[in-house]
Amino acid sequence: MRFHVGAAIAAAAAGIWLRIPAGGWLWLGAAVSAVWTTELINTAVERTVDLATPERHPLAKAAKDAAAGAVLVAASFAVFVGLVVLAPPLCRLLFG
Numbered sequence: 001m002r003f004h005v006g007a008a009i010a011a012a013a014a015g016i017w018l019r020i021p022a023g024g025w026l027w028l029g030a031a032v033s034a035v036w037t038t039e040l041i042n043t044a045v046e047r048t049v050d051l052a053t054p055e056r057h058p059l060a061k062a063a064k065d066a067a068a069g070a071v072l073v074a075a076s077f078a079v080f081v082g083l084v085v086l087a088p089p090l091c092r093l094l095f096g
């Protein structure tokens with residue numbers, strides 16, 4: 001979660017620096033929201049599973065792995081959005 005908060009702050013700082021348009025902010029906001037939401041749900045699933053079954057169980061593993069997979073999907077989308085929104089203005093700034 002700390003890593004994802006740091007990544008969101010870095011993306012926002014880059015957005016301000018590169019003066020991205022309103023549409024870019026909407027996509028960045030959607031991506032950050034998706035990552036934070038899935039991260040919070042993942043934490044809730046982990047805590048609930050640990051509370052329900054302290055022992056190892058295949059269903060506990062399936063639940064935790066599915067929740068972690070949701071975070072991975074959202075984080076991959078966020079990387080894609082970051083590249084699409086931030087890379088073009090960064091290239092223009094660096095290479096004219």
Ligand SMILES: Nc1ncnc2c1ncn2[C@@H]1O[C@H](COP(=O)(O)OP(=O)(O)OP(=O)(O)O)[C@@H](O)[C@H]1O
Pocket residue numbers: 046053054055056057058060061064065068
């Ligand atoms: N009770 C369990 N039974 C079977 N497998 C489990 C169980 N608890 C965890 N695992 C497996 O171990 C992996 C790591 O579990 P853990 O609870 O440490 O999750 P984590 O994502 O590393 O948590 P955290 O974000 O708190 O570090 C899970 O993804 C799952 O595959």
